[in-house]
Amino acid sequence: MSATLERGMNAFRQVLDAPIASFFSSCVHCGLCAEACLFYTETGDAQYTPIRKLEPLRRVWEQEFTVLGKLKKLVGLSQAVTDEELAEWSPLVYDSCTMCGRCSMVCPVGNDLTYMIRKMREGMSAAGHAPEGLITATQRSVTTGSPAGVKWATVQAVVKRVEKENGFSVPVDQANVDYLVLMSSWEILNFPEYLGAVGKILNQAGATWTISQAAYEATNSGIQIGSSDLAREIVSRVVNTAEKLGARCVISPECGHAYTAIRWDAPNLMGRPLGFEVKHILEVLDDLRQSGRLKLKGGLDKPLTYHDPCQISRRGGVYEQPRAFLHELAPQFKEMNDTGTMNWCCGGGGGVSANERAEPLRMKVFKKKKAQIEELGVKTMVTACANCRVVMEEALEHYNMDIEVLGLTELVAEYMVEDDKS
Ligand code: SF4
Numbered sequence: 001m002s003a004t005l006e007r008g009m010n011a012f013r014q015v016l017d018a019p020i021a022s023f024f025s026s027c028v029h030c031g032l033c034a035e036a037c038l039f040y041t042e043t044g045d046a047q048y049t050p051i052r053k054l055e056p057l058r059r060v061w062e063q064e065f066t067v068l069g070k071l072k073k074l075v076g077l078s079q080a081v082t083d084e085e086l087a088e089w090s091p092l093v094y095d096s097c098t099m100c101g102r103c104s105m106v107c108p109v110g111n112d113l114t115y116m117i118r119k120m121r122e123g124m125s126a127a128g129h130a131p132e133g134l135i136t137a138t139q140r141s142v143t144t145g146s147p148a149g150v151k152w153a154t155v156q157a158v159v160k161r162v163e164k165e166n167g168f169s170v171p172v173d174q175a176n177v178d179y180l181v182l183m184s185s186w187e188i189l190n191f192p193e194y195l196g197a198v199g200k201i202l203n204q205a206g207a208t209w210t211i212s213q214a215a216y217e218a219t220n221s222g223i224q225i226g227s228s229d230l231a232r233e234i235v236s237r238v239v240n241t242a243e244k245l246g247a248r249c250v251i252s253p254e255c256g257h258a259y260t261a262i263r264w265d266a267p268n269l270m271g272r273p274l275g276f277e278v279k280h281i282l283e284v285l286d287d288l289r290q291s292g293r294l295k296l297k298g299g300l301d302k303p304l305t306y307h308d309p310c311q312i313s314r315r316g317g318v319y320e321q322p323r324a325f326l327h328e329l330a331p332q333f334k335e336m337n338d339t340g341t342m343n344w345c346c347g348g349g350g351g352v353s354a355n356e357r358a359e360p361l362r363m364k365v366f367k368k369k370k371a372q373i374e375e376l377g378v379k380t381m382v383t384a385c386a387n388c389r390v391v392m393e394e395a396l397e398h399y400n401m402d403i404e405v406l407g408l409t410e411l412v413a414e415y416m417v418e419d420d421k422s
């Protein structure tokens with residue numbers, strides 16, 4: 001047994017907790033999870049059935065934690081998991097799973113397959129079978145705090161541009177503020193207007209806020225690759241900075257997995273409650289709207305739809321807030337079929353967009369979103385995750401579709417009532 005395989009097997013044994021054991025023993029092999037998974041519906045390939053993606057982990061559970069499995073192994077009816085098998089399974093665990101959570105919604109016995117895949121990635125990365133793109137992104141996250149390797153100098157350039165365009169100063173490392181504003185790599189590199197929009201809205205609402213040189217990104221590749229140790233190291237940068245600055249709330253940006261990392265995983269990774277609240281930017285905007293500190297003027301008069309980022313809507317519960325804004329802003333807002341908690345993923349979440357070898361499959365499975373858009377006939381998509389936005393822009397280009405993709409926070413900033421603080 002090679003050292004890496006041994007590490008992987010040990011990681012599998014460690015993650016095999018009571019919920020996973022009960023999920024494996026409860027499976028009735030109905031196949032419903034396949035019909036919920038984009039990678040199966042768009043390819044018709046049975047290897048993409050969610051429960052099948054977990055087969056090596058299931059065998060370790062059966063062989064080491066059940067009497068029947070021990071007997072089967074003893075008489076040669078069940079083979080030990082090998083390094084070659086894990087290599088073969090790597091594309092199933094990383095390339096064809098966005099950890100979107102849709103399969104977990106439909107399983108009749110309540111198996112949380114997404115939780116299981118997240119845990120299986122712990123063993124796969126320990127065994128050296130994570131994809132190259134994710135390994136590089138995670139290394140950069142640990143050394144720079146950014147999976148794309150964004151340095152503070154790049155953020156400073158964005159800050160200067162935002163200040164020039166908006167006429168306000170961007171506070172840096174201000175203590176005792178209402179909000180610590182985080183960004184994702186995509187927002188810094190592709191959508192710097194996000195920071196301008198957030199600043200404009202918070203200033204209008206009379207809130208105090210800051211960004212920080214010590215923690216400007218919320219993205220966490222440790223979660224995606226499946227390494228709790230690295231995920232903890234990456235998230236602790238944000239937690240320690242927010243607590244040191246005395247920020248009352250950390251705003252997770254328009255990034256799905258960042259929200260999962262800082263909102264849901266961070267307290268477990270740190271092993272303690274956080275000394276601040278965590279909210280997605282849409283939750284903050286909705287709070288401000290409901291308290292009358294953010295008012296909209298409407299006027300977005302064109303047909304558009306909303307793409308629910310899986311980690312924000314289905315996994316995060318933030319699906320009513322964007323709709324409250326869109327109904328008020330855009331009278332021609334239309335819902336896609338299968339929306340809200342049963343939305344279809346863009347195909348690039350869970351680290352798939354950082355995994356170059358997954359690109360052809362990602363383009364293939366985008367056919368589902370393509371069909372949803374074509375059915376509605378809209379030319380404008382709104383979303384609240386910069387990763388979804390980039391993934392959809394690339395795929396729309398690939399399919400020669402002339403559709404614009406907009407960030408909801410920027411739309412709110414553009415259509416809010418200014419200088420009315422009454
Ligand atoms: S989490 Fe999503 S992508 Fe992954 S197996 Fe389940 S349905 Fe498929």
Ligand code: SF4
Nearest residue numbers: 027028030031033107
């Ligand atoms: S939906 Fe649940 S019970 Fe059915 S095959 Fe998938 S994991 Fe097993």
